[in-house]
Amino acid sequence: MTAPGSPDGGTPSPGPDALEDQFAQWRHYVRRRPELQRADAEELEDHLRGSVDELIAAGLRPDEAFLVAVKRLGGLDELSREFAREHSERLWKQLVLTGGADDPETGNRSRRDLIAMIVCAVGAAVSVKLPELFGLGFQQDGAFYAPNFALFTLPWLAAYLAWRRRAGRALIGVMVALFALGAVAANAYSLAEDSQSLVLTTIHLPIALWFVVGLAYVSDDLRSSRRRMDFIRFTGECFVYFVLIALGGGVLTAFTVGTFQAIGIDPEGFVSEWLLPCGVVAAVVVAGWLVEAKQSVVENIAPVLTRLFTPLFTAALLAFLVAIVWTTAGINVEREALILFDLLLVVVLGLLLYSISARDPLAPPGLFDRLQLALVVSALIIDVLVLWAITERITEYGTTPNKAAALGENVILLANLAWSAWLMLGFIRRRTPFAALERWQTGYLPVYAGWAWVVVLLFPPLFSYL
Template sequence: MTGDQDELEGQFAQWRHYVRRRRALRSTDVEELEDHLRGSVDELVAAGLRADEAFLVAVKRMGSLDELSREFAREHSERLWKQLVLTGGDDDPASGGRARRDLRAMVLCAAGAAVSVKAPELFGLDLDRDGAFYALNAGLLTLPWLAGFLAWRRRAGRALVGLLVAWFALGAVAANAYPLADDSQSLVVTCVHLPLALWFAVGLAYVADDPRSPRRRMDFIRFTGEWFVYSVLIALGGGVLTAFTFGTFEAIGISPEGFVSRWLLPCGAAAAVVVAGWLVEVKQGVVENIAPVLTRLFTPLFTAALLAFLVALVVTGDGIDVEREVLILFDLLLVVVLGLLLYSTSARDPLAPPGPFDRLQLALVAAALAIDVVVLVEITGRITEYGTTPNKAAALGENAVLLVNLAWSAWLVLGLVRRRAPFAALERWQTNYLPVYAVWAWVVVLVFPPVFGYL
């Protein structure tokens, strides 16, 4: 095989890897598309084009892969209906058996999460009276079951399972060993950062089949976004169920308030953590067409909002109030911006040239970067003048971590727009930066409470 043929096969391999991420296309469809693509390449090579030129032209002729996914979904409408039901959608008996095993494992793990939420009551704890305990341990009661389901599905090895157990055990120590008062700032920052630290354990379980792969890390970013979408949908459905439960039982003179508040809501929320993860795994093709649409919808809206805020900040000349609630608001805003960037990166065609949406993303990241700098200046000034607190120190560190990511992301997006940097550089930067967030979250959870005297 010649060098040109080796390079061409490498391009086909990259194309197949990208196409298989589109869950609306089955393996047989991918093979059909590849046959069509190879035929086009052969025709173009015979017409005198080089192999690499022929490949790019043939891919361009096929159109965007999202359009191909929709076309196949329309031509095979029964498949879309199969995706929307609970039992899979694959005619392969082996795949059907795997779907049933996944369903049983999900039900077991979801039930385990629901039982875990009620288990503390056996030791005299109460959800209403001991709210601080449940706030600290919410992630510990639910996320191990999601991680367990993913580790089982990925056939994780014993060493990785042992690492996951140690990870969650460390979280249990951080949540329960420190003497945190109910009104302490350390309790608040731990409640915020511990679930984030534990979510990266879920990520480790997700990439158990190839922990070193940047592509698998990007898949986990996609999983996180889609898990959030499904969680919101489940929460909305749960709200409707709760309303109907109240209405129907009160119509016959029975008040279901105790059952709803003590059983339905906590157990349902805990089980939903696992159910949402399972839905992402087996129904990815359904939401995969929704999430990119939401990203493209909210990116211009958030860009306009951030630019309007910067203009108002300059016109009024007022500083930012760096109280705890405001710090949390700005951090959430920056996290949402980063989430939009991450998800659009994970859903982008790596072979596509830069377009208007990439320029819009550059404006979004630049605006977020400017706001991050303003917030950092305000926090630093307050700390210099009044001293530091756990809230301010955590906010300072988080904004510094976000600043590094946003600054380099802006530079890479600028290079992409100017056609001086490949898209792969942006994708690689985002996946390589994920451990930084995990390390910072653990620093806040493990180091901050004793350093600040558990205040």
């Protein structure tokens, strides 16, 4: 007896739901192309569906028909270039900040978004100056501003995204509660300026609150793996925009200070007390707005960045491992070294996440995927060595907040990198679909958020506020 849906008695062919999942992946990727408007994507999908139907009628299984039809349709890069040649004015329209000049509805929405962004950016700038009403100065009270700085800007960015996504009241209530919890964690404990717990809170609270921003970003579909991957992409693009704004603002500030000093006016007090703090918190909101307004413009930088830095970091990590073997030197696990190694592993993870978010999920494995596997395996080995050194240090001298935080973070990264390497190996060997790697990374995001909250809320009392 043959299996249902399998004319040759072999493996049952995927059902309609599996085929629709493939179409959904293809549609999601196509709509990220800057040259293709929605109508273009819908036209291409109609052609693709027609081709799939013809191939199924000819006797192919649905999944085989889909792959053949996509191959016949052609590479998206080629399609994008063709549409760009035929509609070159679209690229210029994307660079206009207000956008939608030929579409009144789009133009009105863009203007509303612009107004909402300005309100939120001004709100962030005002928030960072409010503590001065209570006698706290930006330069004099670093122990207050350091852990609280994210609270002056991220709630406003979350408010903008929640407004744009039309988030429900229940979700807004959850976000308000989490930001309030962050404010309590930053201010309820009496921590000295040289306290390790203060440094850990300053580092981990922005991470915890950034995932609250993520709730606002995916509020239209909280359970969607694709929306979580979009948030990963949003994070990378927001960082790129923020760096560009910071570089431009730094040049402008330097020219402003120089020109005013030339006429005998010293603006350094204004720069340090007003321009710098207000500009930084407002720039975060502006960067988020730019990503939303120009989603497909900076997005094209992702493949360039990952393909540039992945080989460089792979070479650096392999050279480091060779040096350890050659010199038989142990890893220093003092505070600065722990921060350095954790940052290195986070950068590797960031490269992996950003490359996954920018990759065509339907493309077959290639040389770059093997290079990424080498990067992840190298980082995994270094993580094991660091964990070994931390464990020895704790066993010999006891634990501290820094070592405990580093231990937990390295265990979390170890689990992620180990399973990521396994999934990447399966994908390269064509035994695991690329979607499995995407689901693993997006499903692991709450682990990072949970650990950040643990460090912020529990570490100070656990370690007697050291």
